[in-house]
Amino acid sequence: MTESGNNTSGSWDHSVDLLVVGSGAGAMTAALVGHDAGANVLLIEKGEQYGGSSAMSGGGLWIPCNHLAREAGMQDTPEAAWKYFKGCVGDATPDDRLRAYLENAPKLLEYLCAKTRAEFIPLLEYADYYPRIEGSTPGGRCLDPVNFSGKELGDEFVKMRESAPQQQILGRISMTIPEARISLARTKGWMWTLTRLFLRYLLDIPWRFKSKRDRNLAMGNALVGMLRASLMDRDVPLWLETPAKSLIFEGDRVVGVEAERDGKRIRIRAEKAVILAAGGFEANQAMRDKYLPQPSKAEWSSANPNNTGDIINMGIDAGAAIGLMDEAWWGPAVKFPADDRARFFVIELSLPGSVLVNKQGRRFVNEAAPYGDKVAAMYAKNTPEAETIPSYLIFDANFRNKYPVGPLLPGQQQPDWAAPKDVMSLIVKADSLRELAEKLGIDADGLEATVAKMNEYAKTGVDTEFGRGDTIFDQYYGDLNQKPNPNLGPIDKAPFYAMRTWPGELGTKGGLLVDAKARVLNEAGNVIPGLYATGNCSASVMGHTYPGPGATLGPATTFGFVAARDALGVD
Numbered sequence: 001m002t003e004s005g006n007n008t009s010g011s012w013d014h015s016v017d018l019l020v021v022g023s024g025a026g027a028m029t030a031a032l033v034g035h036d037a038g039a040n041v042l043l044i045e046k047g048e049q050y051g052g053s054s055a056m057s058g059g060g061l062w063i064p065c066n067h068l069a070r071e072a073g074m075q076d077t078p079e080a081a082w083k084y085f086k087g088c089v090g091d092a093t094p095d096d097r098l099r100a101y102l103e104n105a106p107k108l109l110e111y112l113c114a115k116t117r118a119e120f121i122p123l124l125e126y127a128d129y130y131p132r133i134e135g136s137t138p139g140g141r142c143l144d145p146v147n148f149s150g151k152e153l154g155d156e157f158v159k160m161r162e163s164a165p166q167q168q169i170l171g172r173i174s175m176t177i178p179e180a181r182i183s184l185a186r187t188k189g190w191m192w193t194l195t196r197l198f199l200r201y202l203l204d205i206p207w208r209f210k211s212k213r214d215r216n217l218a219m220g221n222a223l224v225g226m227l228r229a230s231l232m233d234r235d236v237p238l239w240l241e242t243p244a245k246s247l248i249f250e251g252d253r254v255v256g257v258e259a260e261r262d263g264k265r266i267r268i269r270a271e272k273a274v275i276l277a278a279g280g281f282e283a284n285q286a287m288r289d290k291y292l293p294q295p296s297k298a299e300w301s302s303a304n305p306n307n308t309g310d311i312i313n314m315g316i317d318a319g320a321a322i323g324l325m326d327e328a329w330w331g332p333a334v335k336f337p338a339d340d341r342a343r344f345f346v347i348e349l350s351l352p353g354s355v356l357v358n359k360q361g362r363r364f365v366n367e368a369a370p371y372g373d374k375v376a377a378m379y380a381k382n383t384p385e386a387e388t389i390p391s392y393l394i395f396d397a398n399f400r401n402k403y404p405v406g407p408l409l410p411g412q413q414q415p416d417w418a419a420p421k422d423v424m425s426l427i428v429k430a431d432s433l434r435e436l437a438e439k440l441g442i443d444a445d446g447l448e449a450t451v452a453k454m455n456e457y458a459k460t461g462v463d464t465e466f467g468r469g470d471t472i473f474d475q476y477y478g479d480l481n482q483k484p485n486p487n488l489g490p491i492d493k494a495p496f497y498a499m500r501t502w503p504g505e506l507g508t509k510g511g512l513l514v515d516a517k518a519r520v521l522n523e524a525g526n527v528i529p530g531l532y533a534t535g536n537c538s539a540s541v542m543g544h545t546y547p548g549p550g551a552t553l554g555p556a557t558t559f560g561f562v563a564a565r566d567a568l569g570v571d
């Protein structure tokens with residue numbers, strides 16, 4: 001728990017119109033909008049670096065009916081967007097909040113494109129995650145940040161949180177979402193794409209002599225870089241190493257925050273509002289134990305280690321209501337010894353020639369389904385006889401040779417003997433499926449039967465059990481050279497490999513309950529005046545689902561936009 005709020009007495013150390021807590025994409029958006037509406041704004045960030053999980057991320061924003069897709073010729077309508085969004089979220093979120101998202105997200109994008117350094121391209125082939133739900137589109141709703149040069153940030157560049165290692169080649173070289181797809185799934189032009197990325201990295205002389213970090217920013221680093229540069233253009237201050245500790249009230253209104261800076265307590269007044277944008281509680285094991293389905297470990301998270309739920313507890317102490325606390329942006333993950341965070345597995349489970357099994361050696365889910373569905377199945381089907389936590393990713397020598405797995409490059413480039421020992425220590429290898437099962441302690445007959453079926457599906461192209469590869473979403477991370485189904489390939493060449501995978505996440509999604517204007521609500525359902533929340537410290541507008549690529553950053557930024565405008569009375 002945090003120290004309680006309601007501390008109304010005492011003088012102020014600093015005073016602004018709008019105080020934003022956190023420095024992810026939602027926080028920075030709120031600060032930009034606030035500044036442009038004429039407010040004096042300050043951001044405070046707990047960590048030594050700014051950007052949070054937003055900087056580590058893929059950087060995509062899911063925005064139906066956006067102007068960039070429209071200009072690129074994609075069809076989308078508010079009716080289709082509503083049907084799809086409501087079809088995904090159902091009754092988990094009040095309709096007025098869903099409508100507020102659909103109405104404001106395209107406006108936010110227009111604002112960012114027109115008034116800030118942010119630039120995006122619509123991903124025309126990246127489909128919504130549930131193509132069978134009415135109103136889905138085959139692409140265009142996800143916006144990918146274009147590359148941004150770290151040089152534009154000057155000394156602030158190194159203060160930005162680094163990309164997650166899985167977002168970069170060799171944990172170092174930046175790539176956009178389409179470049180990642182081309183390189184990892186080896187679609188047309190992959191060799192040239194990889195060569196170009198390596199050359200761009202190597203030829204950034206003399207920076208190469210100074211640092212391994214790529215200055216050509218992509219994905220979440222590009223998004224946060226553009227927003228940070230836009231804040232710098234406006235001289236909006238961002239104080240690092242300044243954690244918020246408690247809310248300060250006057251009567252029932254929030255008027256400021258007590259924070260820690262240089263080892264001292266300071267009181268910051270916010271004349272108009274405090275906007276909380278300080279991430280979820282994924283790094284707080286006690287909160288995970290209390291709220292999330294079990295088992296659940298902080299080491300399975302891919303998100304920012306500073307997200308320890310402080311702000312959610314601060315809100316609870318101040319009487320705020322909470323929701324969706326048992327939810328996260330789930331996905332199967334593996335923590336490798338050399339990484340400080342777990343790697344979220346996406347392509348490994350979609351590419352042809354892999355299968356995910358339980359302790360009985362049996363499949364339990366479509367491996368190429370949206371990430372959240374796989375972890376939902378891991379929890380729902382985890383029984384003592386047929387444990388799914390961990391579950392086992394199985395692949396063969398052909399798969400190992402052709403495709404990357406976690407930090408391992410394809411065997412063609414990095415054979416087992418040249419692979420890092422600590423990574424190989426997590427991989428079980430055997431000359432037969434039976435031996436592999438025995439080494440893993442799982443049912444060998446079950447595994448052999450499962451693989452026999454998968455090999456049959458690879459020939460027919462039809463997975464009659466779970467429908468792997470049946471939708472355009474599944475196929476996005478498949479290998480389009482693989483016929484007849486880009487997600488199904490034989491598993492028949494020794495040696496065979498296995499890796500234990502766990503229910504990981506990109507961040508939790510439960511937190512302070514907010515209304516359609518991002519105002520924090522108390523237990524009685526009333527607005528707490530002066531207090532707003534966005535991003536993963538608020539209960540997500542997405543409810544229990546993940547409708548499409550960018551469905552976490554889309555709302556974080558949109559409701560940052562909504563909150564700042566409402567707080568400052570902008571129509």
Ligand SMILES: Cc1cc2nc3c(=O)[nH]c(=O)nc-3n(C[C@H](O)[C@H](O)[C@H](O)COP(=O)(O)OP(=O)(O)OC[C@H]3O[C@@H](n4cnc5c(N)ncnc54)[C@H](O)[C@@H]3O)c2cc1C
Pocket residue numbers: 021022023024025026027044045046047049050051052053054055056057058059060061062164166167242243244245277278279280302303304306307308309310311329344506507534535536537549550551552553554556
């Ligand atoms: C590998 C990876 C890939 C991802 N890809 C995507 C993607 O492509 N699209 C998408 O939509 N989502 C993606 N996500 C998820 C997305 O990054 C997060 O859901 C989102 O960034 C959360 O934003 P936030 O503002 O809530 O938190 P953050 O971006 O984490 O920002 C919160 C900030 O608040 C700070 N903070 C915490 N406590 C305090 C305190 N007491 N005082 C002051 N500051 C505090 C934290 O240090 C942090 O900097 C990805 C995540 C990961 C890890």
